[in-house]
Amino acid sequence: xxxxxxxxxxxxxxxxxxxxxxxxxxxxxxxxxxxxxxxxxxxxxxxxxxxxxxxxxxxxxxxxxxxxxxxxxxxxxxxxxxxxxxxxxxxxxxxxxxxxxxxxxxxxxxxxxxxxxxxxxxxxxxxxxxxxxxxxxxxxxxxxxxxxxxxxxxxxxxxxxxxxxxxxxxxxxxxxxxxxxxxxxxxxxxxxxxxxxxxxxxxxxxxxxxxxxxxxxxxxxxxxxxxxxxxxxxxxxxxxxxxxxxxxxxxxxxxxxxxxxxxxxxxxxxxxxxxxxxxxxxxxxxxxxxxxxxxxxxxxxxxxxxxxxxxxxxxxxxxxx
Amino acid sequence: xxxxxxxxxxxxxxxxxxxxxxxxxxxxxxxxxxxxxxxxxxxxxxxxxxxxxxxxxxxxxxxxxxxxxxxxxxxxxxxxxxxxxxxxxxxxxxxxxxxxxxxxxxxxxxxxxxxxxxxxxxxxxxxxxxxxxxxxxxxxxxxxxxxxxxxxxxxxxxxxxxxxxxxxxxxxxxxxxxxxxxxxxxxxxxxxxxxxxxxxxxxxxxxxxxxxxxxxxxxxxxxxxxxxxxxxxxxxxxxxxxxxxxxxxxxxxxxxxxxxxxxxxxxxxxxxxxxxxxxxxxxxxxxxxxxxxxxxxxxxxxxxxxxxxxxxxxxxxxxx
Numbered sequence: 001x002x003x004x005x006x007x008x009x010x011x012x013x014x015x016x017x018x019x020x021x022x023x024x025x026x027x028x029x030x031x032x033x034x035x036x037x038x039x040x041x042x043x044x045x046x047x048x049x050x051x052x053x054x055x056x057x058x059x060x061x062x063x064x065x066x067x068x069x070x071x072x073x074x075x076x077x078x079x080x081x082x083x084x085x086x087x088x089x090x091x092x093x094x095x096x097x098x099x100x101x102x103x104x105x106x107x108x109x110x111x112x113x114x115x116x117x118x119x120x121x122x123x124x125x126x127x128x129x130x131x132x133x134x135x136x137x138x139x140x141x142x143x144x145x146x147x148x149x150x151x152x153x154x155x156x157x158x159x160x161x162x163x164x165x166x167x168x169x170x171x172x173x174x175x176x177x178x179x180x181x182x183x184x185x186x187x188x189x190x191x192x193x194x195x196x197x198x199x200x201x202x203x204x205x206x207x208x209x210x211x212x213x214x215x216x217x218x219x220x221x222x223x224x225x226x227x228x229x230x231x232x233x234x235x236x237x238x239x240x241x242x243x244x245x246x247x248x249x250x251x252x253x254x255x256x257x258x259x260x261x262x263x264x265x266x267x268x269x270x271x272x273x274x275x276x277x278x279x280x281x282x283x284x285x286x287x288x289x290x291x292x293x294x295x296x297x298x299x300x301x302x303x304x305x306x307x308x309x310x311x312x313x314x315x316x317x318x319x320x321x
Numbered sequence: 322x323x324x325x326x327x328x329x330x331x332x333x334x335x336x337x338x339x340x341x342x343x344x345x346x347x348x349x350x351x352x353x354x355x356x357x358x359x360x361x362x363x364x365x366x367x368x369x370x371x372x373x374x375x376x377x378x379x380x381x382x383x384x385x386x387x388x389x390x391x392x393x394x395x396x397x398x399x400x401x402x403x404x405x406x407x408x409x410x411x412x413x414x415x416x417x418x419x420x421x422x423x424x425x426x427x428x429x430x431x432x433x434x435x436x437x438x439x440x441x442x443x444x445x446x447x448x449x450x451x452x453x454x455x456x457x458x459x460x461x462x463x464x465x466x467x468x469x470x471x472x473x474x475x476x477x478x479x480x481x482x483x484x485x486x487x488x489x490x491x492x493x494x495x496x497x498x499x500x501x502x503x504x505x506x507x508x509x510x511x512x513x514x515x516x517x518x519x520x521x522x523x524x525x526x527x528x529x530x531x532x533x534x535x536x537x538x539x540x541x542x543x544x545x546x547x548x549x550x551x552x553x554x555x556x557x558x559x560x561x562x563x564x565x566x567x568x569x570x571x572x573x574x575x576x577x578x579x580x581x582x583x584x585x586x587x588x589x590x591x592x593x594x595x596x597x598x599x600x601x602x603x604x605x606x607x608x609x610x611x612x613x614x615x616x617x618x619x620x621x622x623x624x625x626x627x628x629x630x631x632x633x634x635x636x637x638x639x640x641x
Contacts, residue, residue: 011537013443022445028437029454032515036457038480039469051478053493133363140359144352156363159371161624163576165600166617169610170374170381173388193370196363225355256464256579257597261605275468275583285472292465303460307453311523314459318565319527 039296042289043069050285069286071095072279073112073294077104112291115273119295121184122269123252126191131245133192134199135237139229141200142207143215153200157316160197164257172262184267190258195248198316202247205317206240207233243309246302253299270295375621382615389608402615412616414591415599422506422595423574426513427567433514434521435563439555441522442529452526456519463516467580470512474498474584502592505585509593512580517573521566528562529555564635568628575624596620 013021041057042050044065049056056062077099088105091097099106137156141149171190172181180186210233218228234241260272274291278284303310311319350358382403385396406412437455441448458466473481477494486493498508532555540550578597581587587594587602600620604613 011534011541018443018445021440021443022447025437025440025445025448025451025455029451032455032458032519034480034484035466035469035473035515036461038473039466042472051475053478053483055478055480055483133366136359137363140356144356146356146360152360152364156367158625159367161572161576161621161628162371162375163578163597163600163617163620163624165578165597165604166378166621167371167374169388169604169614169617170377171370172605173377173381173610174374176388189366190370193366196366200363225352226350250460254462254464256462256582260464260582261601271462271464271579274465283472288472289469292469295465296461299460299462300457303457304453307456310456311527314520315524315565315569319524319562 036296039289039292042285043293045069045286045289047279047284047286050289066098067094068098069284069290071098072284072287073277073290074110075099075106076108076110078107079104110277111273112270112277115268115270116294118184118263118267119253119269119271122187122191122267123249125184125188126195126252127245127248129188129192130195130199130248131203131241133196134203134244135234135241137196137200138203138207139233142204143212153204156197156200160194165261168258168261171258175262182263182265182267187259187263187267187269190262191252191255194255195251198251198313199244199248201316202244202313203237203240205312205320206237206244209240210236243306243313246306247313250299250302378614378617381611382618384611386611386614387608388604388610398611402612403619405612406616406619411591412599415594415596418506418591418593419575419577419595422510422513422577422593423571425506425510426517426574427570429510429514430518430521430570431563431567434518434566435525435559437518437522438525438529441526452523456523458516459519461516462579464579464583466516467512467583470508471499471584474508476500499585500589502589505589505593509581509584512584513574513577516580517570521563521570524562524566524569525559528559531562532558561635564631568631568635571631572624572628575627 041059044059044067045056045063046066046068049063050069052063059065071094075095080103082103085100085103085105088100091100096106140146141153146152175181175183175186178186180189214232214236215223215225215228218232219225223231254271255269256271259269263269263272270291274288274295277288277291279287306313383397383399385398387393441452470481473479474497476482476497479493479498481498482493482496485491485496496504498504536554536558537550540554545553576597577595578601581593581595581598582601585593587598596616600613600616603609603616
């Protein structure tokens with residue numbers, strides 16, 4: 001439909017309509033992006049600049065950008081007396097010198113990197129599992145007559161309707177019994193079970209679109225069903241599998257409710273960790289903003305990659321373009 | 322054999338010509354076996370991590386079990402928890418807060434989302450790029466971004482208060498979005514709408530684009546006014562999509578936890594204490610596991626029931 005409307009079409013919006021519509025949407029987009037821009041700007045401010053009134057907006061004009069926020073994100077520091085600082089050898093690295101300028105020394109690395117790595121491991125692990133299981137099940141549902149197919153598919157979807165806190169109560173008890181509390185493997189299994197419903201529904205849609213004739217032809221040529229699945233269906237579904245994987249990844253990356261209730265240390269992911277980054281005397285907003293920025297960048301990249309499949313992903317495959 | 326027409330006949334012919342064991346070896350596993358081997362792992366995982374815990378929750382809801390005292394003697398309390406929850410005014414207050422939150426956010430997001438979709442469907446230059454930009458907030462972690470909103474909402478230093486003060490002229494420290502009993506529910510609705518209006522917009526846009534041009538052309542020929550075209554063509558034809566968006570947003574917002582937990586934690590007092598927050602308090606702060614299990618079951622039945630009624634309504638609209 002896009003682009004093939006002709007100039008003389010009676011339904012083509014007039015130039016004025018387009019101009020007005022365009023301006024309103026641009027205004028909305030600008031308004032809605034302010035919080036995101038503010039996250040990035042806060043990340044490169046010093047703590048006093050970040051809470052100044054009126055707000056400092058333009059870097060190098062209103063405030064001098066600094067990597068202090070990132071230093072504070074990655075390190076823990078402690079305040080020392082000038083006499084003690086004078087006895088220390090010269091500072092190594094930017095973060096150390098930044099700290100020295102404030103009468104502090106870097107004590108250790110912060111927990112941000114381990115938490116971020118937990119997010120990466122859990123997101124990748126659960127995505128790989130969910131997509132693997134989802135692809136098999138989707139193929140099963142798409143190509144074979146399964147008894148109670150509609151009921152099973154609805155059951156798979158309905159597991160996603162449960163409030164996470166309600167699910168967390170028995171999971172908490174179960175994981176305590178099994179020793180899976182605060183473990184990456186426990187979180188991977190949990191996120192897999194949430195994501196697999198999305199994966200089955202999305203992938204079933206993608207596989208339904210691959211003509212059955214391809215496999216039939218391959219099977220007539222002597223492929224077994226499994227070979228046909230591997231060598232014909234999987235390559236055809238590659239785009240759909242990739243899109244599904246990104247959706248699963250985004251869910252696992254963003255998830256908070258299970259993470260905050262079921263992890264506290266070793267397996268804690270970034271979302272429950274970022275809100276509790278504190279500095280001297282309350283929340284260290286540049287550090288929080290720096291942590292948030294780093295955490296959001298992968299999602300921004302994924303969103304741009306996914307934009308053609310977004311609609312399908314967010315509606316469980318109910319709406320296709 | 323439950324196969325596709327052409328290959329089915331082929332296999333049937335082969336099956337009749339050769340002994341079954343030989344067919345099995347040549348063609349690999351039977352289709353039925355493959356179907357179950359493919360589907361079973363997913364079902365088993367869901368049984369282990371969703372259904373088994375659900376059954377356990379139901380069982381716990383009839384007991385006085387407390388997760389922080391696993392060795393205390395277990396007593397069967399029958400339906401006492403359910404009775405207590407359904408007659409507890411605090412629970413009803415939480416349900417009311419949830420309902421108000423769900424309704425307010427859905428109304429705002431649907432109106433705004435549909436309007437945006439309608440504007441974007443005017444197909445001005447750059448609408449594709451702008452759509453992607455507008456969609457960004459909904460992809461982000463509600464917890465992490467919601468947490469940052471508490472900074473924007475700070476009375477003196479927050480950007481939100483500054484902008485409101487700049488536009489209206491009232492002092493920026495004269496109102497507290499998160500600390501005020503009247504404003505805090507709206508603070509949450511605002512962040513939720515900021516995140517999820519794009520979601521409704523995207524689904525509505527698909528609905529608008531599904532309406533073929535020739536219907537509008539026919540309406541033009543019949544000299545129907547633009548206003549009339551909107552009410553008799555655009556809105557009815559986009560309705561199934563709008564309803565779908567409302568369904569998804571309704572379920573998600575009913576379960577809402579992350580954003581509220583980080584923005585207000587249910588406060589001030591209990592003005593923003595939605596059902597999930599109450600549940601978290603009962604289950605993981607007061608450790609009344611049996612009681613909160615009963616509440617969890619009630620919540621689940623509510624979501625499930627509402628979703629079912631809604632899906633039925635949706636199908637009626639679709640078939641119209």
